[in-house]
Amino acid sequence: MRLLCVITVAFILAFPARAQEWRGQLSAEYRSFSHAGLDSDQHRGTASLAAQPEFRTQWQDGRQLLTFTGFYRWDQHDRQRTHGDVRELLWLYAGRGFELRAGVGKIFWGVAETQNLVDVVNQVDLVEDPDRDEKLGQPMLGATLLTQSGNWEFYLLPYFRERTLPGEEGRLRTFPRVDTGQDALYESPRGERHVDAAARWTRTLGAWDLGLSYFRGTNREPRLLPGLDTVGQPVLVPYYGQLRQLGLETQATLDRWLLKLEAVRRSERDVSSRAAAAGFEYTLPGAFGGVSDLGLLAEYVYDSRGAAAFTPYQDDVMLGIRWSANDAQGTQLLATIILDRRTSERAYNLEASRRIRGNLSASLEARAFHASEPDELLYSVRRDDYAQLKLTYYF
Amino acid sequence: MTFPPWEGAACRRNIQDKRVNDRPTSAVPGAGAQCALAIALLAATALAPFSSPVRAAQADAARGLEIAREMKARDRGFGDSSATMKMRLIDASGGENLRELRVKTLEGKGDGDKLLAIFEAPADVRGTVFLSHTHADRADDQWLYLPALKRVKRIAPANKSSPFMGSEFSYEDLASAEVQKYTYAYRGDESHTGEARFLLERVPVDAESGYSRQLVWVDKERYVPLKIEYYDRRGEKLKTLTPQDYRQYLGRYWRAHEARMENHQSGKHTILLLNDIRFRQGLSEQDFVPASMARAR
Numbered sequence: 001m002r003l004l005c006v007i008t009v010a011f012i013l014a015f016p017a018r019a020q021e022w023r024g025q026l027s028a029e030y031r032s033f034s035h036a037g038l039d040s041d042q043h044r045g046t047a048s049l050a051a052q053p054e055f056r057t058q059w060q061d062g063r064q065l066l067t068f069t070g071f072y073r074w075d076q077h078d079r080q081r082t083h084g085d086v087r088e089l090l091w092l093y094a095g096r097g098f099e100l101r102a103g104v105g106k107i108f109w110g111v112a113e114t115q116n117l118v119d120v121v122n123q124v125d126l127v128e129d130p131d132r133d134e135k136l137g138q139p140m141l142g143a144t145l146l147t148q149s150g151n152w153e154f155y156l157l158p159y160f161r162e163r164t165l166p167g168e169e170g171r172l173r174t175f176p177r178v179d180t181g182q183d184a185l186y187e188s189p190r191g192e193r194h195v196d197a198a199a200r201w202t203r204t205l206g207a208w209d210l211g212l213s214y215f216r217g218t219n220r221e222p223r224l225l226p227g228l229d230t231v232g233q234p235v236l237v238p239y240y241g242q243l244r245q246l247g248l249e250t251q252a253t254l255d256r257w258l259l260k261l262e263a264v265r266r267s268e269r270d271v272s273s274r275a276a277a278a279g280f281e282y283t284l285p286g287a288f289g290g291v292s293d294l295g296l297l298a299e300y301v302y303d304s305r306g307a308a309a310f311t312p313y314q315d316d317v318m319l320g321i322r323w324s325a326n327d328a329q330g331t332q333l334l335a336t337i338i339l340d341r342r343t344s345e346r347a348y349n350l351e352a353s354r355r356i357r358g359n360l361s362a363s364l365e366a367r368a369f370h371a372s373e374p375d376e377l378l379y380s381v382r383r384d385d386y387a388q389l390k391l392t393y394y395f
Numbered sequence: 396m397t398f399p400p401w402e403g404a405a406c407r408r409n410i411q412d413k414r415v416n417d418r419p420t421s422a423v424p425g426a427g428a429q430c431a432l433a434i435a436l437l438a439a440t441a442l443a444p445f446s447s448p449v450r451a452a453q454a455d456a457a458r459g460l461e462i463a464r465e466m467k468a469r470d471r472g473f474g475d476s477s478a479t480m481k482m483r484l485i486d487a488s489g490g491e492n493l494r495e496l497r498v499k500t501l502e503g504k505g506d507g508d509k510l511l512a513i514f515e516a517p518a519d520v521r522g523t524v525f526l527s528h529t530h531a532d533r534a535d536d537q538w539l540y541l542p543a544l545k546r547v548k549r550i551a552p553a554n555k556s557s558p559f560m561g562s563e564f565s566y567e568d569l570a571s572a573e574v575q576k577y578t579y580a581y582r583g584d585e586s587h588t589g590e591a592r593f594l595l596e597r598v599p600v601d602a603e604s605g606y607s608r609q610l611v612w613v614d615k616e617r618y619v620p621l622k623i624e625y626y627d628r629r630g631e632k633l634k635t636l637t638p639q640d641y642r643q644y645l646g647r648y649w650r651a652h653e654a655r656m657e658n659h660q661s662g663k664h665t666i667l668l669l670n671d672i673r674f675r676q677g678l679s680e681q682d683f684v685p686a687s688m689a690r691a692r
Binding site (some may be wrong): 023058064092095097098100106107108133139144146151177204209251253255256257258281283285286291293324326327328329355358359361392394395 | 516517547552633681
């Protein structure tokens with residue numbers, strides 16, 4: 001990554017200034033936890049600062065494009081959350097009916113709200129946000145063909161990024177902790193240099209959007225194996241197996257209804273499993289007699305691995321509302337609750353944001369977790385309910 | 396969450412046809428007329444056999460539709476256009492917020508126009524892209540590209556009556572308005588400060604529209620809208636649009652460079668400014684597909 005940064009800077013400096021555009025954002029946040037942590041090393045609150053510079057240049061009438069997005073976060077307590085990343089350093093060529101990409105980039109697949117099962121190209125930057133929306137940059141070579149039969153995307157992914165996981169002093173982590181000082185374990189003897197491949201076909205048929213995808217390579221989701229640290233204490237060590245995954249995604253857009261489905265079939269060395277997320281979003285325009293929009297969301301999430309899955313969503317129902325005030329400040333709110341149908345696990349989630357002035361926005365995030373049995377995945381974060389206030393300045 | 400900014404055009408476009416891709420301004424003006432016409436027409440048709448008022452209504456509807464069609468016809472052939480758009484959002488106490496967008500339009504061949512809007516300001520939505528495929532006979536297809544997630548999201552067309560970027564323009568006001576999206580009635584001729592105008596009444600066909608009807612004053616010479624009044628679902632006057640500063644392009648197409656939308660119920664208004672309008676930039680269908688939203692500039 002360090003080498004990448006140097007290359008990036010050199011590359012950017014080589015471009016004529018007239019075609020360049022520098023933008024970015026700076027943010028400051030404070031997270032406050034409702035309870036002391038389970039481990040005495042953990043803290044009740046943590047402050048954090050982050051910077052995200054963005055550079056963009058294009059030439060040949062926009063047919064060639066170079067984009068760079070850097071990222072760095074400093075966290076008061078969690079040394080794993082203090083981290084940097086090249087989110088994007090991508091060259092793109094748009095020809096007639098095709099596009100080529102090379103560099104570090106981000107690809108989003110999927111339609112669901114709760115989680116995007118088919119979205120397996122980029123690794124999750126989990127220390128950023130426990131809801132898995134933030135991703136690490138992925139080195140890639142890609143080609144997209146835009147044809148009458150739909151869009152065909154092909155990717156070669158020559159380098160693997162480990163998932164970021166909270167450190168010893170961080171909250172929202174496992175017990176015992178993941179030993180981030182040890183090298184991760186891989187099924188492939190090539191380790192992080194295993195070359196992965198992915199392909200996807202998408203097509204729109206009237207109100208229906210369809211997507212089929214295939215991935216073969218290092219699983220982005222680690223299994224956490226028990227181990228010992230240097231002083232003999234029990235820890236967990238991430239293990240990345242080889243995965244073949246077939247994915248289906250579809251959305252029907254019918255006036256006020258969005259119907260969504262994502263389903264995957266996974267094959268790992270000794271096991272195959274299935275998972276799906278299906279649901280809807282119903283929009284009520286002009287809710288409460290004004291100009292705001294209210295969305296009602298419901299989704300069911302299933303994973304055949306059950307308790308063996310690294311995700312808390314094995315047999316869960318999500319209910320939620322999304323409210324857009326449609327005011328000059330762009331005020332928005334999303335509130336969801338996720339209920340496990342078999343266990344006592346529940347997760348509550350609230351996200352709200354509002355523009356304060358032209359370049360300054362505020363967002364509030366609150367999450368709460370409930371679990372009563374030690375074998376439940378949310379049990380280790382049962383004391384990690386938190387509220388977070390973030391200010392972001394855009395330049 | 397859709398936003399076809401310059402499309403104020405939607406309205407205008409039906410009426411005036413050209414507004415389709417170009418800018419909102421021109422679009423705005425004309426649209427109303429069409430609807431009214433269509434309505435009148437329908438009414439007329441139903442009643443015609445029985446009475447002369449019926450026949451008169453029929454005639455009004457036919458005339459209204461004719462005007463709407465002429466507006467559209469006069470805008471045909473512009474091909475594609477691009478422009479920058481600013482919106483000044485002014486609240487009842489005078490507080491102001493600014494929006495900036497780049498808007499590209501592709502004239503539809505056998506269907507509605509396609510619109511691409513790239514958000515520049517406010518800074519927190521910079522890089523967001525809105526794509527709309529207008530259809531004459533069914534709900535429009537709309538997508539939103541969210542740059543932080545690199546995600547293209549197809550969005551529900553039902554929120555057409557919602558404000559666009561918090562302004563007094565709704566998505567519907569900015570969408571390219573096809574002739575078939577309204578029924579029309581011709582309501583007579585007027586003269587205002589020396590300009591001869593048609594008055595058209597148009598009624599949206601779509602039940603999801605935020606309006607019960609619109610009144611459109613159409614310039615008799617240029618066939619562009621000079622004023623549109625919007626009536627809410629309860630029949631109360633909601634907004635008035637006043638497009639101004641029409642300039643002609645390619646010796647033929649009129650585009651308003653300024654349009655003021657006043658909300659009579661909230662006391663807020665939005666001033667939409669179009670600049671740097673360019674026609675026939677060589678835009679193609681490929682520039683207006685969801686897959687290319689991520690690289691739109």
